[in-house]
Amino acid sequence: AAKDRGKGRFAIYDDTLERTHEADQQLGADLRQALADERFTLAYQPIVLLPGGEWIGLETLVRWPDARIGPDTFIPIAERTGLIVPLGSWILRTALAQLAAWNTEFGAVAPHHLGVNVSARQLREPGFAEEVGDALVEFGVRPNQLVVEVTETAVFDGGVALDTLVALKALGVRVALDDFGTGHSSLGLLRTVPADSLKVDKSFVAGIGGASEEAVIASAMIQITEGLHLRAVAEGVETAAQADTLYELGYRFAQGYHFSRPLPPAEVRSHLLQRQLARSSSARN
Ligand code: C2E
Ligand code: MG
Ligand code: MG
Ligand code: MG
Secondary structure (H helix, E strand, C coil): CCCCCCCCCCHHHHHHHHHHHHHHHHHHHHHHHHHHCCCCEEEEEEEEECCCCCEEEEEEEEECCCCCCCHHHHHHHHHHHCCHHHHHHHHHHHHHHHHHHHHHHHHHHCCCEEEEECCHHHHCCCCHHHHHHHHHHHHCCCHHHEEEEEEHHHHHCCHHHHHHHHHHHHHCCEEEEEEECCCCCHHHHHHHCCCCEEEECHHHHHCCCCCCHHHHHHHHHHHHHHHCCCEEEECCCCCHHHHHHHHHHCCCEECCCCCCCCECHHHHHHHHHHHHHHHHHHHHC
């Protein structure tokens, strides 16, 4: 430890490094324990149709028991320690069990599709596509209701990931390229990756009010997706003005705080109940 080496010139630097490493190790151990105790939860954020805002699907987002620590902090640690593999399996199975329950209770009103984020490490795990296929059968979920969300970086991590995506597509599962536009060689990737949709990163959406460069890029992205027959989903839509501009640009799918925050399952259910009620009362009238 830096302390043992005395008050050297680099003691503070060393100390900082050490604290970070120890904090990471502590969090890694806590993650493992939380998984064993089933203390993670899942939140679901609606993906909506523009311009009306009707729910079309949901994205699954994992939550640590202490809400101050978000997945941007703990997922990278879970990836480094390998815990993402069992954690990811738990997330997939829990999300599919939840979707099956919504399908049973709500039928046509249930979400048409459910996104699940999958990290590079999971994609490279041998047998991942088989695991997904088995889970779909076990929970009785139609493969085309599941959308596997992967980042450009995860796909670039090697040919194995690409093979896995091809195997998932063969099952009928949909693939979304997440945080699109933030990685490298985004456009070249579109020729090789069997994607169904692009999730245009929130950094482009944030700047679309006015004649910004982001607006130009957001506009170019919708043209590309239309030409390639892909869906574009705009992420991180926070204002009505952004939603209006996106619609004018040609976007038909959006996600963001303007429409809804990620919700606990009970709140998703009460929204679906309301929709079901609205449907049956309009059918009676
Ligand atoms: P992501 O997959 O791009 O998820 C979207 C993130 O944007 C979520 O953050 C969501 O809460 C946030 N968001 C949604 N609407 C808005 C908005 O209007 N404004 C802003 N500023 N943010 C918005 P979250 O839940 O903190 O997740 C962060 C990232 O962590 C995710 O980015 C994803 O890469 C990763 N992640 C989350 N859940 C999982 C999971 O179950 N498995 C894996 N492997 N990664 C996950
Ligand atoms: Mg995502
Ligand atoms: Mg994203
Ligand atoms: Mg992200």
